[in-house]
Amino acid sequence: MLGAADVTFGYGDTPVLRGVSVRVARGSLVGVLGPNGSGKTTLLRLLAGTERPLTGRVTLDDVDLRTIPRQALARRLAVVPQETHLAFDYTVLDIALMGRYPHLGPFELEGPDDVALARAALEATGTLTLEHRLFTTLSGGEKQRAIIASALAQFARLDDGADGPGTGAPGRGEILLLDEPTAALDLHYQIEVAALLRQLNARRGLTIVVCTHDLNFAASICRELVLLRDGRVIAAGPTADTLTPAHVHALYGVAADVRYHEAAGHLTVVPTARAGA
Amino acid sequence: MRASATTRPVRQRLLLTVAGFGALALAACLLAPLVGSTRIGLARVFDRSVPFAENVDAQIFFVARLPRTLAGAIVGASLAASGVVLQALLRNPLASPFTLGVSAGAALGAMLALTLAVPVALGGLTAVPIASFAGALGAVLIVYLLATVRHRGLSTEVLLLAGVTLNAFFSALILFVQYFADPSQTFRTVRWLMGDLDVSSYQPIVASLPFLATAFAVFAWLPRPLNLFALGPESAASRGVNVHAAQRAAFFSASVATGAAVSVGGPVGFVGIVVPHLVRLLVGADHRLVLPASALFGAAFLVACDVVARTALAPLELPVGVITALIGGPFFLWLLVRRR
Numbered sequence: 001m002l003g004a005a006d007v008t009f010g011y012g013d014t015p016v017l018r019g020v021s022v023r024v025a026r027g028s029l030v031g032v033l034g035p036n037g038s039g040k041t042t043l044l045r046l047l048a049g050t051e052r053p054l055t056g057r058v059t060l061d062d063v064d065l066r067t068i069p070r071q072a073l074a075r076r077l078a079v080v081p082q083e084t085h086l087a088f089d090y091t092v093l094d095i096a097l098m099g100r101y102p103h104l105g106p107f108e109l110e111g112p113d114d115v116a117l118a119r120a121a122l123e124a125t126g127t128l129t130l131e132h133r134l135f136t137t138l139s140g141g142e143k144q145r146a147i148i149a150s151a152l153a154q155f156a157r158l159d160d161g162a163d164g165p166g167t168g169a170p171g172r173g174e175i176l177l178l179d180e181p182t183a184a185l186d187l188h189y190q191i192e193v194a195a196l197l198r199q200l201n202a203r204r205g206l207t208i209v210v211c212t213h214d215l216n217f218a219a220s221i222c223r224e225l226v227l228l229r230d231g232r233v234i235a236a237g238p239t240a241d242t243l244t245p246a247h248v249h250a251l252y253g254v255a256a257d258v259r260y261h262e263a264a265g266h267l268t269v270v271p272t273a274r275a276g277a
Numbered sequence: 278m279r280a281s282a283t284t285r286p287v288r289q290r291l292l293l294t295v296a297g298f299g300a301l302a303l304a305a306c307l308l309a310p311l312v313g314s315t316r317i318g319l320a321r322v323f324d325r326s327v328p329f330a331e332n333v334d335a336q337i338f339f340v341a342r343l344p345r346t347l348a349g350a351i352v353g354a355s356l357a358a359s360g361v362v363l364q365a366l367l368r369n370p371l372a373s374p375f376t377l378g379v380s381a382g383a384a385l386g387a388m389l390a391l392t393l394a395v396p397v398a399l400g401g402l403t404a405v406p407i408a409s410f411a412g413a414l415g416a417v418l419i420v421y422l423l424a425t426v427r428h429r430g431l432s433t434e435v436l437l438l439a440g441v442t443l444n445a446f447f448s449a450l451i452l453f454v455q456y457f458a459d460p461s462q463t464f465r466t467v468r469w470l471m472g473d474l475d476v477s478s479y480q481p482i483v484a485s486l487p488f489l490a491t492a493f494a495v496f497a498w499l500p501r502p503l504n505l506f507a508l509g510p511e512s513a514a515s516r517g518v519n520v521h522a523a524q525r526a527a528f529f530s531a532s533v534a535t536g537a538a539v540s541v542g543g544p545v546g547f548v549g550i551v552v553p554h555l556v557r558l559l560v561g562a563d564h565r566l567v568l569p570a571s572a573l574f575g576a577a578f579l580v581a582c583d584v585v586a587r588t589a590l591a592p593l594e595l596p597v598g599v600i601t602a603l604i605g606g607p608f609f610l611w612l613l614v615r616r617r
Contacts, residue, residue, distance in 0.1 A: 033507050050514045074517030087368040088562040096506055102517035106498055109287050109565070147512075154516060177515075 001025055001176055002047060002077075002207070007056030010043055016042045018231040019056070024209055029201045031222030031239070032211045033254055038228040040211040044179050047209065048079045061173070074102035076173065078151030082180040084143060086135055088157050092146045093131040096122050099153025113158050116147050121152040124204075125196060141189025144181055145196060151176055151202075174199070178210040182217055190214075194221050215269040219243055227251055283567060287565065291330050298556075298573035303576040304371070306350055309584050310342035314592065318548035326574050341477075348476040348541050349583045349597065350576035353548055355489055355538035357556075358496055359531040359573025360549030361568050365432050365503035366527040371612070373550040374535040377440035377528075378416040380544035381447035384470055386412020387543075388451050391466050392458045406540035410488075413536030416443055421528065423602045431524040472545030472598025474583050481541050493572075493576040500564035503527065507562070545579065545598045547605020554612060 002024040009017040017039045024030050024047075034040050044052040045093075046058050049065045058065040065073065077100070090098075091095040096118035100110050120130040125145040130138065135146060155174045178197070182190040198221050200206045212218050218225060218239075227235045229251055235242050248256040253270045261268040285293075311317055317334040321327075329335055359374040369374070374380075390408035396601040409542040423439040424431050455463055476482070502523035507511035514520045534550075553567065579597065582604070586595040 033333070038607065045511070048515050050511050070514070070519055071517035074515060077515070079512060079515035081509065081512055084508055084512065087364075087370055088507050088557065090507060090562045091502075094561075094563060095508075098508065098516060101505055104501075109291070111288075112286065115286070150516075213332075 001173075002058075002209070004043070004046060004053070004058045005056050007046055007053035008041075008055050009039075009046060009051065016231050017046070017053075020228070020231065020233055021056075022047075022223060022226050022233065022236065024175070024207060026207055027201070027205055028224055029197070029208045029222050030210070030224045030226060031060075031218035032209065032226045032228060033213065033215065033218055033251065035213065038251075039231040040213075040228055040253050041179055043228065044079070044177050044209070044211050048077060048177050049073055050079070050109065051206070060175075070103045071102040074154055076155070076195035076205075077175045077177065080144070080147050080151055080178040080181055081260060083140075083184050084135075084147050089134045089136060091131065092122065092127060092133050092135055092138070092149075093118060095135050096131075096149045097148050098154050099150040102154060117156040118149075118153045121149040121156060122146070124152055124200070125149040139189070142186045142190070143190050144185065148176070148193075148196065148200075148213055150174060155206075163203075172205070173207065175203075175209065177208045177209070182210055183214065190217060197221055215243070215248065219267040219269065220264065239267065243269065281528040281605050290563075290564060291569075294560055294570045295573070298570045298577070301610070302354075302573040302576040302580075305580040306346055309346045309580045310338045311586050312588060313337075313342060335379050341537070344479050344482065345474050345476050345583065346424050346580055347479075347482055349474050349580040350491060350517070351445070351485065352418040352474065352484060352538045352542035352545060353552070353575040354578025355492070355575075355578070356545060356549040357552035357578070358493070358568060358572040359535045359538070361553045361556075361564065361571045362496065362499060362503065362527050363549075364553060365506050365564060366524060367437055367530070368506060368509075369437070370554070370610075371550070372437075373547075374531065374538075375444070375544060375546070375549070377420050377436060377532065377534055378443035378447065378540060379413045379535045381444040381451070382415040382416025382419075383539040384544060385447045385451055385454075386410070387469050388417070388466050391469065392454055392460075392462050395396040402480060406481055406484070408541040409543075413532070413539055416447065417532040417536070418605065419443060431521070431528060435525075436528070446528055468596060469543050470544040471596035472601070473596035474542050474545075474579075474586075475594070475596075485537040485541050488533050491532040492534035492537070495526050496534075496568060496572075497532070499523070499527055503564040503568070504562075510614040520547065541597065543596075545601055547601045547609065548575055551601070551605045551608050553609075 004020055004022050006019050006021050007017055010017055020043060032040050032043060035090045046053050053064060060068060092144045099112055100118060104110060113213055119128060125148050127142060127145045129151055131143060138146065182193050194217060197208055201208050222239055224237065225239050226233060227242060227247055236248055237245050244255055245258050245259055248254060248269060257270045257272050258267055311319060315337055317337050321334040322338040324427050356374050363374060364372045365377060376394045386408035387405050420436060420439045420443055424435040456464060479591040485492045502518050505516055505518045510520045553571045558566055558573055560570055583597045585602045586597040589595060
């Protein structure tokens with residue numbers, strides 16, 4: 001289980017998180033919602049261990065994150081950023097193989113097993129047919145799926161066999177953290193990535209935390225939500241209880257209609273009027 | 278071609294790459310000393326039946342020409358490898374070993390030594406290489422302090438800006454010092470700034486070796502972190518890279534190698550940008566292949582350019598920097614246009 005206990009963080013004199021606590025249970029699919037500047041991305045960085053909290057603790061299975069060696073952490077926890085711009089022309093397979101970094105020694109070259117695991121990860125995200133394409137030539141949705149494959153390759157172990165990462169033990173507790181994974185994508189690719197995340201969670205037992213300001217995207221995949229505003233948690237819990245007109249108004253200052261959409265199969269949020277307008 | 282290349286295991290590609298580019302570098306180093314005003318033959322050079330004192334070919338090869346060739350090889354290898362490392366560190370394929378102010382610092386050091394005619398000499402070295410190396414390290418430290426003062430890691434944006442600014446500021450200082458120099462000193466400075474491999478003994482090469490050996494030992498560790506840098510520092514960290522340590526290692530090793538290379542051959546331009554790009558076209562982006570291939574190809578490239586510099590207008594000997602700039606300038610423009 002991944003947890004943050006009363007963490008604070010700031011850049012210079014600007015406080016970003018003011019005493020935030022979250023608990024991410026194994027196998028859960030949690031959305032972190034909030035307006036721009038609410039501290040979503042910073043919270044994700046603290047959970048990923050790429051930033052350290054000023055006060056409070058971030059723990060993975062009750063072990064303080066700062067005591068876990070970087071490579072050991074990377075074998076259990078992976079991050080997918082909003083967008084990835086490469087400075088050089090790597091192929092899609094090269095990108096997936098970068099996920100093998102935490103499994104190799106400083107001078108070790110990846111072997112056939114690593115290539116097989118990387119290809120299995122590409123397969124799992126539907127990008128195996130693109131393996132020899134240059135990453136820079138992919139569409140936004142393809143790029144995101146290739147980066148997710150690279151993250152899956154971080155988890156894969158040799159004894160996973162041909163089915164690839166995350167298939168064997170559902171309780172292994174591997175965690176994928178995604179920062180606005182669909183913000184740069186059009187509707188088609190948004191749905192594609194949403195389906196992929198739901199599938200990775202359901203079939204492979206991956207724990208997923210996704211930061212987003214897209215309420216409908218969150219409603220479509222997340223079973224739990226954490227609502228952040230001005231660096232504080234204003235509500236947390238199951239999506240059905242948390243995604244309410246009152247909370248939407250508290251987050252964005254927007255009056256909204258929240259109702260269950262039969263055809264879509266999840267809650268939907270439609271803004272009705274801007275407060276004060 | 279690149280697609281079929283990536284299907285081979287990386288171990289095999291690495292061996293092929295090193296063997297291929299290594300053969301090229303070796304051939305360049307063996308053939309270059311044969312070229313010159315006096316014709317000599319490789320067979321006679323290595324003819325062990327004639328004592329060295331009587332073997333004129335061997336004397337010309339080992340005493341007169343090989344030092345210059347080896348100087349070209351180590352300067353070319355160092356600048357090309359440093360170029361690869363800095364391009365990956367800055368995530369900018371148009372960066373060069375001189376982007377971060379190393380060459381301007383070295384030039385200011387050399388300039389001061391030439392103008393003030395410093396009589397210092399250390400272990401057979403004259404003041405100029407020592408002063409240029411000191412100047413290079415001074416510039417590197419200033420840039421490093423600027424880039425770390427307000428950040429916990431290295432800010433690559435600040436590195437780039439500080440390097441460019443320091444280049445400009447040091448150039449102003451160079452002009453200031455030059456104003457007080459006499460014409461012969463000015464001529465020698467300008468010659469030095471062109472980048473010249475006019476090396477006539479093994480002394481400067483031997484002196485630079487400890488620094489280059491240290492830098493290249495770090496280079497051997499760098500390629501995997503450099504690959505991950507391409508994803509951005511945060512993604513690299515989340516994949517297990519100690520980003521701050523790797524950035525520091527990359528910055529200082531590339532700077533020391535560049536400083537040592539400049540102290541031997543002056544600021545030879547464009548090697549550090551032309552060679553890495555040509556190599557990437559041939560072997561792809563993987564730094565485990567690009568870094569060793571660039572070092573070997575850089576050696577071959579600069580040795581070949583120096584042969585052209587020595588022979589094109591013989592008996593005039595052009596500084597090799599003129600040749601690399603004549604090749605590199607158009608190449609750089611082609612790169613800019615191609616990237617659109």
